[in-house]
Amino acid sequence: MSEDVYVVGIDMIKFGRFPERSVPNLAAESALLALDDAGLKIQDIQALWSGNLGQAGAMVGQRMLQEIGQTGIPVVNVANACATGATAFRDAWMSVKAGVYDLVMAVGAEQMGKGLLGGGGGGKGIPKEGLLGSGLMPAVFAEAGHEHSAKYGTTFEQFAKVSVKNHHHSTLNPKAMYQKETPLEMVMGSEMIAYPNTKLMCSVNVDGSAAAVIASEKKAKELGLMDRAVRIKASALASDPWQERDLVMPDVNTCTRIAVKSAYEQAGCGPDDIDLVELHDCFATAEILHYENLGLCGDGEAGKMIDEGATALGGKTPVNVSGGLLSKGHPLGATGIANIYEVSTHLRGEAGKRQVEGARMGMTHVIGLGSACAIHILEKV
Amino acid sequence: MAEEAQPLPVVSYLKLPENGDPYLEGQKCGSCGSIFLGEREVCSKCGTRGSFDAVKLSNQGKLYVYSIVHRSFPGIEVPYVSAIVDLDGGGTVKGNLIGIDPDPEKIQFGMPVEVVYQDALGRKDREGNSYISYFFQPANG
Numbered sequence: 001m002s003e004d005v006y007v008v009g010i011d012m013i014k015f016g017r018f019p020e021r022s023v024p025n026l027a028a029e030s031a032l033l034a035l036d037d038a039g040l041k042i043q044d045i046q047a048l049w050s051g052n053l054g055q056a057g058a059m060v061g062q063r064m065l066q067e068i069g070q071t072g073i074p075v076v077n078v079a080n081a082c083a084t085g086a087t088a089f090r091d092a093w094m095s096v097k098a099g100v101y102d103l104v105m106a107v108g109a110e111q112m113g114k115g116l117l118g119g120g121g122g123g124k125g126i127p128k129e130g131l132l133g134s135g136l137m138p139a140v141f142a143e144a145g146h147e148h149s150a151k152y153g154t155t156f157e158q159f160a161k162v163s164v165k166n167h168h169h170s171t172l173n174p175k176a177m178y179q180k181e182t183p184l185e186m187v188m189g190s191e192m193i194a195y196p197n198t199k200l201m202c203s204v205n206v207d208g209s210a211a212a213v214i215a216s217e218k219k220a221k222e223l224g225l226m227d228r229a230v231r232i233k234a235s236a237l238a239s240d241p242w243q244e245r246d247l248v249m250p251d252v253n254t255c256t257r258i259a260v261k262s263a264y265e266q267a268g269c270g271p272d273d274i275d276l277v278e279l280h281d282c283f284a285t286a287e288i289l290h291y292e293n294l295g296l297c298g299d300g301e302a303g304k305m306i307d308e309g310a311t312a313l314g315g316k317t318p319v320n321v322s323g324g325l326l327s328k329g330h331p332l333g334a335t336g337i338a339n340i341y342e343v344s345t346h347l348r349g350e351a352g353k354r355q356v357e358g359a360r361m362g363m364t365h366v367i368g369l370g371s372a373c374a375i376h377i378l379e380k381v
Numbered sequence: 382m383a384e385e386a387q388p389l390p391v392v393s394y395l396k397l398p399e400n401g402d403p404y405l406e407g408q409k410c411g412s413c414g415s416i417f418l419g420e421r422e423v424c425s426k427c428g429t430r431g432s433f434d435a436v437k438l439s440n441q442g443k444l445y446v447y448s449i450v451h452r453s454f455p456g457i458e459v460p461y462v463s464a465i466v467d468l469d470g471g472g473t474v475k476g477n478l479i480g481i482d483p484d485p486e487k488i489q490f491g492m493p494v495e496v497v498y499q500d501a502l503g504r505k506d507r508e509g510n511s512y513i514s515y516f517f518q519p520a521n522g
Contacts, residue, residue, distance in 0.1 A: 116454070119454065126504040126506050128391070129454060130457040130461050131477060131501055131504065132475055134450045134453070139463050142448035143447065147446050149490070150446060191451070193451060194450045194463075195448055195451070242415070242425050242426040244473065247417060247418050248465055248475035249446075249475070
């Protein structure tokens with residue numbers, strides 16, 4: 001078996017709206033922060049994976065190096081829907097795991113407009129949105145949530161509680177877009193976008209970036225970076241297998257289940273060993289589905305899990321203590337690495353007021369429609 | 382005087398026979414029986430190539446899931462009910478559920494619906510062609 005691989009430097013910028021800046025410039029800021037976190041220079045980095053979706057054809061990784069140091073290293077630009085950042089991280093990890101390099105960087109950055117995503121349709125003829133149902137993301141994930149409601153009776157109120165929890169968590173995270181409490185009445189009473197998702201149950205479109213420096217065990221020891229290193233116990237990626245309703249209904253469940261099975265096998269652990277999870281709460285409805293997909297509870301028990309507060313800070317398995325995509329924000333290409341930053345920060349015991357006490361092992365999960373699911377399990381050294 | 386152009390189908394799998402009622406057409410894999418919408422060469426379930434039969438899909442089905450869309454792109458009238466319907470005998474399609482209040486109290490998972498064919502909400506393409514679309518409505522008993 002090849003040696004373990006570690007995160008030795010990681011950081012993110014506070015998510016927000018920076019229309020006057022460029023994507024490479026946003027990426028550069030977190031790349032420098034991650035290098036500082038490890039006490040390294042760009043000249044130390046042997047290869048770069050750069051995740052961005054909105055400008056996937058525009059060589060964001062190279063343009064970032066033009067801002068912080070052009071060293072001639074290999075650069076790979078990665079696009080994989082909302083799993084973009086996590087995929088860049090995974091590819092960087094793979095290169096070290098394979099022994100090709102021993103010190104590399106993954107960065108994810110995105111600049112988002114405001115407004116609705118999805119529903120573009122395209123093709124010939126006339127626009128199909130609002131004619132053949134809806135392809136808008138709030139509706140697509142409302143329908144995914146309603147599949148759970150149809151099977152298990154999950155209610156609008158239970159979905160809304162996810163948003164109450166994650167907004168509460170974000171009040172403890174200075175890097176989140178928002179730090180605002182949103183009581184249940186406020187969440188349920190905010191503008192209805194696509195029932196049962198209200199405006200406060202939709203993730204926030206923000207700009208942001210996050211970056212990680214990844215090293216082999218030998219290299220981390222050589223550089224004296226093992227004290228704050230975080231072990232990458234598992235890295236899994238799955239696409240969507242064939243499903244009966246595929247043609248009209250993206251299946252976010254099965255590819256998550258495939259990825260998590262592989263992740264638990266790689267890590268040699270199970271859901272009970274996981275002390276915190278950052279999962280893909282692009283909409284409040286989605287979080288409920290993933291409690292079960294990730295094995296945090298049995299099938300049909302997710303509604304009970306949110307009711308009992310088991311996924312709140314202080315509960316059995318805190319989920320999205322960063323505030324999640326719902327309140328921290330969701331800059332598509334940055335999200336996957338920002339999740340890894342959050343879990344790593346807890347494993348290092350540096351999460352301040354939102355610290356999950358005694359956290360030893362954590363999981364990150366993202367899913368991009370199309371579909372791509374990436375899961376990482378990280379462990380305190 | 383030029384003859385008025387006939388309306389076009391909104392998607393390739395909506396068929397408008399000259400003599401007969403509109404219907405939705407599925408492509409059924411000859412090997413594993415999976416049903417697809419629109420023509421294709423290879424079955425993405427079993428990988429079999431070039432073995433599809435066109436099948437007429439049922440106009441009866443059951444509502445699987447839905448969402449009530451209250452905010453959409455400018456110019457699109459809201460609210461509307463986006464619905465995913467499992468057709469009797471196979472095939473799942475997505476469309477607008479009409480003829481029912483856009484109210485979660487009124488819409489039941491699993492309720493029987495039927496497929497109806499109407500003008501595509503007045504939408505026309507750049508050439509001025511009008512279109513026929515399919516919709517779902519609650520089945521009458």
